[in-house]
Amino acid sequence: MSAALLELDGVSRHFGGLAAVREVSFAARSGEILSLIGPNGAGKTTTFNLITGFLRPSSGRVRFRGADITGLKPHRVASLGVVRTFQKTNVFGGLSVFDNIVTGQYLKARLPYWRTWFPGRVASARDADMRRNTERLLDFLDLKRRRDDPAMSLPYGDLRRLEIAIALAAGPELLLLDEPAAGLNTAEAKDLVRLLRVVNRDWGLSILLVEHNMGVVMEASHRIVVLNFGEKIAEGTPDAIRSDERVIAAYLGRRQGEP
Amino acid sequence: MRGEGRILLALLAVAAVLPLVIHDDYFLHLLVVAGFYVILASSLNLIVGYVGELSLGHAAYLGLGAYAAALVTTRLGLSPALSLLAGAAAGGIGGLVIGALTLRLKGPYFVIVTLSFAEVLRLVASNWVELTNGPMGISGLKPPDLALGRGLVLAVHSQAAFFYLVLVLATLALFVMYRFVHSNMGRAAIAIRENRHVAQSVGIDPFFYALAAFVLGALFAGLAGAFYAHYFTYVGPEVFGFSFMMSMLIMVLVGGKGTLIGPVLGAVLVTLADEYLREAQQLRLTLFGLLVIAVVLFFPEGLVGLPAKLRRAAAMRGEARQ
Numbered sequence: 001m002s003a004a005l006l007e008l009d010g011v012s013r014h015f016g017g018l019a020a021v022r023e024v025s026f027a028a029r030s031g032e033i034l035s036l037i038g039p040n041g042a043g044k045t046t047t048f049n050l051i052t053g054f055l056r057p058s059s060g061r062v063r064f065r066g067a068d069i070t071g072l073k074p075h076r077v078a079s080l081g082v083v084r085t086f087q088k089t090n091v092f093g094g095l096s097v098f099d100n101i102v103t104g105q106y107l108k109a110r111l112p113y114w115r116t117w118f119p120g121r122v123a124s125a126r127d128a129d130m131r132r133n134t135e136r137l138l139d140f141l142d143l144k145r146r147r148d149d150p151a152m153s154l155p156y157g158d159l160r161r162l163e164i165a166i167a168l169a170a171g172p173e174l175l176l177l178d179e180p181a182a183g184l185n186t187a188e189a190k191d192l193v194r195l196l197r198v199v200n201r202d203w204g205l206s207i208l209l210v211e212h213n214m215g216v217v218m219e220a221s222h223r224i225v226v227l228n229f230g231e232k233i234a235e236g237t238p239d240a241i242r243s244d245e246r247v248i249a250a251y252l253g254r255r256q257g258e259p
Numbered sequence: 260m261r262g263e264g265r266i267l268l269a270l271l272a273v274a275a276v277l278p279l280v281i282h283d284d285y286f287l288h289l290l291v292v293a294g295f296y297v298i299l300a301s302s303l304n305l306i307v308g309y310v311g312e313l314s315l316g317h318a319a320y321l322g323l324g325a326y327a328a329a330l331v332t333t334r335l336g337l338s339p340a341l342s343l344l345a346g347a348a349a350g351g352i353g354g355l356v357i358g359a360l361t362l363r364l365k366g367p368y369f370v371i372v373t374l375s376f377a378e379v380l381r382l383v384a385s386n387w388v389e390l391t392n393g394p395m396g397i398s399g400l401k402p403p404d405l406a407l408g409r410g411l412v413l414a415v416h417s418q419a420a421f422f423y424l425v426l427v428l429a430t431l432a433l434f435v436m437y438r439f440v441h442s443n444m445g446r447a448a449i450a451i452r453e454n455r456h457v458a459q460s461v462g463i464d465p466f467f468y469a470l471a472a473f474v475l476g477a478l479f480a481g482l483a484g485a486f487y488a489h490y491f492t493y494v495g496p497e498v499f500g501f502s503f504m505m506s507m508l509i510m511v512l513v514g515g516k517g518t519l520i521g522p523v524l525g526a527v528l529v530t531l532a533d534e535y536l537r538e539a540q541q542l543r544l545t546l547f548g549l550l551v552i553a554v555v556l557f558f559p560e561g562l563v564g565l566p567a568k569l570r571r572a573a574a575m576r577g578e579a580r581q
Contacts, residue, residue: 052460074459084460092453103450107462109443116442117435123442170461 004063005030005174005206006082011050011060013043020046022230023060028174033200033207035217037241038227039250044210045087047227048178051208052084053077064174079107081173085163085180087210093152097143097162100151101134104169108133133169141165141195157188168199174206175199181213189216196220218242226250263519267433270523274426278419287418289534291490294425295483296526298432299503300510301519302479305472307508308516309440311452312362312469315504316373319357319380320350320477322499324484326384329397329494339403339415343428343485350481351474358473362466381499396495403489421490428486432479437519439475448472452517506533509547512554515561524562 004027013021021043028034036044049055051062053074062070069077092100109130115123138144141161146154151162160180167175177196181189193216199205211217217224217238224241226234228250234241241247274294281287303317324346331337331345361372384391391397402415403424415424439445447468450458455465488494506529514525536543558564 054456054459073464074456075462075464078460078462083462086456086460090454090457092450092457094453095449099446103446103458104461106443106447106450109446111443113444116444117438119438119442166457166461 003030004028005065006051006208007061007063008047008051009061009063011047011057011062013046013050013055014058019230021050021057021227024227024230024232025060026225026232026235028206028208030206031200031204032222033196033209033220035209035211035221035224036227037211037214037217037224038233041229042227042250043230044227045178046230048084048176048208048210051077052082052176078170078172081171082176083167083170083172083174084176085167085178087178087182089156089159089163091151091159091162091166094150096148096150097146097154098134098138098148100162101137101165101169102130104166105130105133106170108171137165137169141168156183157185160184164195172205174208176208176210178210179212180209181211181216184213186215189213192216193220264437266520267437267523270520271426271430278422284418287422289530291418291421291425293527293530294422294429295487295490296507296510296530297429297523298425298479298483298486300507300514300522300526301429301432301436302476302483303507304511304516304519304522305436305439305448305476305479307511308518308521309445309448309452310469310472313370314373314473314476315370315508316357316361316375316377317476317480317507318499318501318503319373319377320353320480321484321487321503322377322380322384322496323353324350324481325488325494325498326391326397326484327481328485328488329400330390332400332489333397339401339489342489343403343482346485346488347478347482350484351478353481354474354477355470358470358477362469362473377499377501377504381496384496384499391496394496396493398493400489400492400494402492403486415489425486425490428482432482433519433523435475436479439472440519444468444471449517505547509551511561512551513561515563518561518563521561521563528562 006028008027009025011021011024012019024043024047036047038044046055050057053072053076056071061068064080064082069080092103095103109126111123111126138147141164143158143161143165146158151159154162160183164177164180181192184192196207196209197220200207209217209220221238223235223237225232226241226244226247233246233250234244236244277290278287299321303314306312306314306317327349328342328346332339332342337345357373357376361369361376364372385394387393415421447458447463448471450461450463451465451468458465484498487498510525510529511522512525513529514523515521533543536546539546554561558568560568
């Protein structure tokens with residue numbers, strides 16, 4: 001937990017006259033779980049979009065492992081090892097759970113284009129690898145029973161785990177999760193925290209988390225960055241954030257400076 | 260091999276023996292036309308069924324292929340084997356140019372602009388009289404005899420010979436498409452159809468794979484066009500027309516888009532139905548219109564999806580009874 005993996009340097013994004021994100025700077029270190037929290041409309045999802053290339057910053061730079069990735073297209077950002085999920089559950093609805101996870105491994109399955117028509121042994125070996133990896137992920141995310149079901153027929157909890165499975169299948173170094181606990185019950189949220197810890201500690205993935213469920217945030221995060229009205233208002237450990245005046249004010253709506 | 264491949268091979272085996280049992284030239288002619296439509300509808304399906312974009316300009320590549328074949332044989336005097344290649348190349352290049360310009364557009368904009376390209380090409384074909392002979396078209400194409408070596412020529416004159424030629428071309432097309440849709444490239448194209456955002460977030464470039472499928476589709480539409488030119492020995496501006504577009508779209512929808520078998524079944528059934536509905540004269544197009552509406556409303560997965568649909572319905576009835 002040392003070197004900066006992802007750095008945001010004075011990143012802003014305006015929509016017309018509205019500054020959705022204003023001069024935001026923070027760094028996610030290699031090996032940590034960093035949470036991004038704030039009231040609705042604070043600019044958390046916009047920040048995700050700015051990091052992953054779904055939006056271009058109006059100003060400021062985004063760096064990943066020291067390299068400037070500002071304004072790269074989403075698929076380029078993903079190919080560098082930065083993979084995200086979405087707030088509204090997003091999977092390949094018409095495909096089976098198995099095929100969803102296979103498709104998630106696109107980057108690992110890439111071969112020279114001519115291999116499409118002359119696959120040979122390389123492609124079948126790659127296919128076998130991919131199937132093994134898919135089975136492993138099905139097992140890990142407890143989706144084995146759902147293996148051949150179409151994704152759109154899954155109950156909500158399974159759907160959210162499938163979403164994470166697809167992101168993990170892409171082999172990220174930094175995983176960005178946008179409200180993974182939304183709509184989960186207490187037991188499911190606990191499972192999610194366990195899952196994040198395993199992925200972080202045992203698989204060595206760094207995680208950037210946007211989440212409203214404070215139980216999940218406080219338990220899972222090493223550090224927390226707080227946004228309010230598009231600006232960073234605090235950064236620190238869960239304990240420090242819990243007692244931060246400005247954060248409490250932002251969440252409870254007190255004016256700053258009021259006792 | 261997957262189930263889809265096995266069924267296609269079985270269909271190929273059945274098709275290969277058909278000319279041995281059918282000696283009626285008129286029926287063989289229908290089968291040749293059906294084969295032509297198999298290639299055409301399958302090529303459209305790559306874009307409509309796998310990438311999930313509705314291209315209404317697919318007749319453009321059919322027309323480019325047909326005119327390319329007509330021009331290289333009548334003007335340059337090249338052999339028909341080369342003109343089939345020229346047709347495919349013309350379609351593919353047309354697809355590359357038009358796809359690169361239009362695939363950045365979404366939804367209705369994409370539909371309209373692709374349609375306009377086909378219309379522009381139709382106008383060019385009608386008006387550039389020095390090159391295309393205008394509305395008169397280019398006639399007198401020779402049959403596509405294939406020179407296999409010195410003095411050894413595979414003559415394609417009879418209906419049966421044309422049938423085998425179109426069967427070889429359709430098999431080639433479907434083999435190339437089969438390998439494509441069951442590869443990582445095909446999975447990427449399907450991922451774009453299923454969810455563009457998730458596709459991008461796992462590293463898939465939507466524009467590149469949409470274009471790849473588009474060019475592949477255009478290439479085989481061009482090949483179908485070249486075959487058409489040689490079979491009918493005539494090419495006119497109507498090859499760019501909307502009626503071809505309608506036919507192939509109906510075939511893809513009726514058979515089942517997003518599967519390889521669907522457009523094959525759709526092409527054969529609609530070609531035969533079209534012929535036997537001639538009795539109904541003016542009502543023909545109305546009947547087809549109603550058919551499309553019925554398919555879209557009640558069988559969005561087409562004929563191919565029917566067994567699964569019936570099974571689901573039966574399972575639901577079974578549950579209801581318990």
